[in-house]
Amino acid sequence: MEALLAITIGILVACAVYLMLARSVLRFIFGLILISNAANLIIFASGRLTNGAPPLIPEGADAPVGLVANALPQALVLTAIVIGFGLFAFALILMFRTYTTLGTLNSDDMRVAEPREGQN
Amino acid sequence: MAQSKSNGIAGWLPIFVAAGLFVWFCQFIAPVSEGQVLRVAWDWVPSLGIALSFVIDGLSLTFALLISGIGTLVLLYSNTYLAGHPQYARFALFLTSFMLAMLGLVLADNLIALFVFWELTTITSYLLIGFGHETEKGRRSALQALFVTGAGALALLAGLIMLGITMGTFELSEILQRGDELKAHALYLPILILILCGTFTKSAQFPFHFWLPNAMAAPTPVSAFLHSATMVKAGVYLMARLHPGMAGTDVWFWTLSIAGAFTAVFASILALRQTDLKQALAYTTLMALGVLTLFLGQGSEYGMTAFVTFLIVHSLYKASLFLVVGCIDHSTGSREAGVLGGLGRAMPMTAFAAALAAISMAGLPPFLGFIGKELKYAGVLEVAGEPFVFTAALVAANALMFAVAAVVAFKPFWRPAGGALPRQPHEAPWQMWIGPVILAVLGLVFGVMPGLLQTTLVNPTVDTFLGDAGKAKELKLWAGVNLPLILSGLTIVLGLILYLVHGALRNALARIMDAGPNFDRGWDRFLKGLKGFAAWQTRTIQTGVLRWYIFATFLTVLIALGGTMIAKNAAPQTITFGDLSWKNVALMLLIVSGALLTAITRSRITAMAALGVVGIGVAMVFIVYGAPDVAITQLLVETLVVVLVAVALLRLPYLDPTGIKDVRPFDAVLALFVGLVTTLILLAVLETPLDRRLTDYFETASWPEAFGRNIVNVILVDFRALDTFGEIAVVVIAALSAYALLRTTAPKGDGK
Numbered sequence: 001m002e003a004l005l006a007i008t009i010g011i012l013v014a015c016a017v018y019l020m021l022a023r024s025v026l027r028f029i030f031g032l033i034l035i036s037n038a039a040n041l042i043i044f045a046s047g048r049l050t051n052g053a054p055p056l057i058p059e060g061a062d063a064p065v066g067l068v069a070n071a072l073p074q075a076l077v078l079t080a081i082v083i084g085f086g087l088f089a090f091a092l093i094l095m096f097r098t099y100t101t102l103g104t105l106n107s108d109d110m111r112v113a114e115p116r117e118g119q120n
Numbered sequence: 121m122a123q124s125k126s127n128g129i130a131g132w133l134p135i136f137v138a139a140g141l142f143v144w145f146c147q148f149i150a151p152v153s154e155g156q157v158l159r160v161a162w163d164w165v166p167s168l169g170i171a172l173s174f175v176i177d178g179l180s181l182t183f184a185l186l187i188s189g190i191g192t193l194v195l196l197y198s199n200t201y202l203a204g205h206p207q208y209a210r211f212a213l214f215l216t217s218f219m220l221a222m223l224g225l226v227l228a229d230n231l232i233a234l235f236v237f238w239e240l241t242t243i244t245s246y247l248l249i250g251f252g253h254e255t256e257k258g259r260r261s262a263l264q265a266l267f268v269t270g271a272g273a274l275a276l277l278a279g280l281i282m283l284g285i286t287m288g289t290f291e292l293s294e295i296l297q298r299g300d301e302l303k304a305h306a307l308y309l310p311i312l313i314l315i316l317c318g319t320f321t322k323s324a325q326f327p328f329h330f331w332l333p334n335a336m337a338a339p340t341p342v343s344a345f346l347h348s349a350t351m352v353k354a355g356v357y358l359m360a361r362l363h364p365g366m367a368g369t370d371v372w373f374w375t376l377s378i379a380g381a382f383t384a385v386f387a388s389i390l391a392l393r394q395t396d397l398k399q400a401l402a403y404t405t406l407m408a409l410g411v412l413t414l415f416l417g418q419g420s421e422y423g424m425t426a427f428v429t430f431l432i433v434h435s436l437y438k439a440s441l442f443l444v445v446g447c448i449d450h451s452t453g454s455r456e457a458g459v460l461g462g463l464g465r466a467m468p469m470t471a472f473a474a475a476l477a478a479i480s481m482a483g484l485p486p487f488l489g490f491i492g493k494e495l496k497y498a499g500v501l502e503v504a505g506e507p508f509v510f511t512a513a514l515v516a517a518n519a520l521m522f523a524v525a526a527v528v529a530f531k532p533f534w535r536p537a538g539g540a541l542p543r544q545p546h547e548a549p550w551q552m553w554i555g556p557v558i559l560a561v562l563g564l565v566f567g568v569m570p571g572l573l574q575t576t577l578v579n580p581t582v583d584t585f586l587g588d589a590g591k592a593k594e595l596k597l598w599a600g601v602n603l604p605l606i607l608s609g610l611t612i613v614l615g616l617i618l619y620l621v622h623g624a625l626r627n628a629l630a631r632i633m634d635a636g637p638n639f640d641r642g643w644d645r646f647l648k649g650l651k652g653f654a655a656w657q658t659r660t661i662q663t664g665v666l667r668w669y670i671f672a673t674f675l676t677v678l679i680a681l682g683g684t685m686i687a688k689n690a691a692p693q694t695i696t697f698g699d700l701s702w703k704n705v706a707l708m709l710l711i712v713s714g715a716l717l718t719a720i721t722r723s724r725i726t727a728m729a730a731l732g733v734v735g736i737g738v739a740m741v742f743i744v745y746g747a748p749d750v751a752i753t754q755l756l757v758e759t760l761v762v763v764l765v766a767v768a769l770l771r772l773p774y775l776d777p778t779g780i781k782d783v784r785p786f787d788a789v790l791a792l793f794v795g796l797v798t799t800l801i802l803l804a805v806l807e808t809p810l811d812r813r814l815t816d817y818f819e820t821a822s823w824p825e826a827f828g829r830n831i832v833n834v835i836l837v838d839f840r841a842l843d844t845f846g847e848i849a850v851v852v853i854a855a856l857s858a859y860a861l862l863r864t865t866a867p868k869g870d871g872k
Binding site for chain 2: 001002003004005006007008009010011012013014015016017018019020021022023024026027028029030033034037038040041042044045046047048049050051052053054055056057058059061062063064068069070071072074075077078079081082083084085086087088089090092093094095096097099100105106107108110111113114115116
């Protein structure tokens with residue numbers, strides 16, 4: 001099953017990269033969302049997949065009973081999801097602000113810092 | 121008023137420092153003339169064999185006395201020449217620092233210490249040439265000198281390090297004793313070439329000569345000190361210092377002889393062409409440096425005696441003449457040979473110094489210059505191989521020097537003026553004429569009594585070169601009728617003729633020179649080309665197109681990851697799919713179709729919905745594989761993402777402007793490869809055994825130590841609480857930044 005998930009992640013990354021290379025900054029944001037999903041899945045998969053059995057300790061026991069899912073990558077993914085959301089929210093607002101200031105979402109036309117040759 | 125014309129403590133303190141050093145060095149004359157070599161050393165970087173070691177022998181003492189002696193007179197002169205200059209303290213600091221660096225350079229016995237002092241002279245020279253930094257010319261000249269000598273110094277550093285590693289020590293005195301071993305070494309030629317790059321640029325040998333005349337943008341006392349008497353001789357000094365260890369090979373002989381002879385003749389022709397007195401002197405300095413290099417090419421007794429004698433003669437008369445030109449400039453406001461004239465009566469002391477210095481320069485008896493010239497001829501006649509060519513070159517250069525001496529020191533004082541002077545001429549203050557007079561009179565004193573110089577400086581220096589003070593030739597005014605004397609006579613006749621026709625000659629030369637290649641303009645073209653290349657490279661790499669930067673980033677990631685995988689042979693060996701339940705396969709298909717739809721759709725609403733599909737698919741993966749906490753978070757976040765995007769879309773335009781399709785094959789290829797490499801690396805990672813140590817620890821410690829039954833929660837809020845705190849900080853910062861972005865009013869457009 002890990003192999004299939006790995007292929008899925010590869011496709012997610014490919015779509016994300018293709019979107020991030022687009023002229024439209026909105027597509028870049030879409031790509032950003034996809035690539036952070038892919039990253040989360042990579043962390044999750046690298047801790048191996050375990051069907052069912054969340055990492056919980058039953059009442060009365062000192063440790064999990066039987067095989068449970070790897071808790072460590074889950075904790076990391078939780079952190080990653082939240083930080084990824086923070087990044088996304090900021091990028092979205094930045095894009096929105098750029099549009100209201102420059103009147104375009106085409107990154108080729110955003111040349112304030114590095115103007116085209118012969119322009120100032 | 122009197123207050124504003126004085127330079128205060130900055131004026132007189134450096135003079136006393138320099139004079140004190142001169143007196144201090146004088147005490148070494150007696151021991152050194154008896155053949156002693158004094159050494160003193162402090163550890164600097166002992167682990168690398170670098171020490172602050174200094175040596176006083178004939179050669180370094182000669183240089184040290186010239187530097188501190190002329191330095192004293194130049195500082196005395198400057199204090200009046202630049203009296204009341206608002207930045208005099210800075211000037212005095214630069215000049216004194218330069219003098220100390222130069223002394224360190226000639227006394228250093230360690231290659232690295234020598235290089236450090238060498239670069240200090242480069243930097244102080246840059247600051248002094250650029251002292252008049254408010255003019256374009258001053259800035260350009262200073263930069264040019266810095267670039268040319270700095271580039272040479274880099275080569276020199278490489279050469280010195282190679283030399284030190286080859287010989288196993290950075291101590292010069294040890295290296296020079298093992299000269300035969302060095303000359304036989306395979307790296308001798310590269311070392312020699314690199315070192316000569318440094319010395320030729322520093323001493324302005326052809327084809328690096330062009331920076332020196334431009335360096336005359338500096339105040340005149342600086343030109344007198346740095347660019348005639350001391351700094352430009354640093355290159356000559358280093359060649360002289362290395363002479364006992366490196367000379368004697370064919371490469372050394374031919375390189376130095378040809379470069380020196382060519383520079384000498386070429387520069388004296390250019391000198392005659394100049395109308396600005398300071399420029400004319402600058403080119404004769406080049407000539408002198410050429411002659412000194414020529415003599416260092418060989419190792420005969422006459423040649424070495426001629427080298428040290430001419431070194432001293434030249435420093436004396438050249439510094440004197442530069443200071444005289446400064447007096448003329450100061451007094452009349454002009455340095456143009458065509459305008460100046462009839463100053464002899466108004467400026468008697470300056471005229472006196474000029475006359476004495478010029479006679480020494482022209483090489484007439486009974487001055488030291490005459491002895492120097494006789495020795496030069498005697499030396500050049502001994503040159504092995506092609507004595508005729510080098511002798512002819514020397515005669516030509518000397519005759520031209522004679523003519524230039526007359527143009528600089530005779531014409532302005534004793535011929536009628538060629539035009540109206542900017543100011544009424546008057547004698548310079550005594551502080552300004554005393555320096556040139558002392559230097560010029562020394563030329564006469566040493567000429568009449570050469571013995572004074574013979575035992576004190578000439579013999580010990582020849583001892584440094586040839587290892588035997590007795591090999592020094594005798595300095596004498598009358599050596600009988602011999603070939604050098606006949607050549608001297610020829611020189612004087614030629615020189616007189618050249619002086620008489622110099623007006624016509626100058627015009628002819630100007631026409632020829634304008635037609636030929638111009639190194640100074642070539643330098644400008646070189647710099648322009650360099651800047652053009654930098655601009656082209658920047659345009660190519662920094663296009664200003666955001667997409668290209670992202671493309672380059674992903675391409676780098678691809679090459680770094682894929683390349684490493686191939687190089688380390690880390691690609692996954694087998695692919696096993698294991699349990700492929702229809703539920704799991706359907707889930708994967710859901711995610712893949714959502715991702716592909718987002719990538720290809722042109723509708724914003726479709727993209728938003730497809731993103732939601734991917735997010736929910738991912739959340740379901742978490743549920744299926746035992747991570748309900750993660751799944752809940754993912755669902756919450758995914759909902760927020762879709763809501764935020766939807767809100768933003770209300771104010772945003774369509775994805776594609778009408779009529780344009782978003783099809784990008786190159787991007788698709790790159791994206792496919794990045795995706796492929798990601799999959800392969802993940803598969804390779806999954807093939808390696810899982811390290812469960814941390815997980816085991818968390819599982820067993822969660823309840824007994826942290827009293828939590830949800831292990832993931834315990835990790836987040838207990839074991840890794842600081843990480844979670846950092847995560848909260850990130851979200852808060854993102855929220856604050858987003859708030860700030862939304863609050864500020866846009867400079868234009870329809871912002872909130």
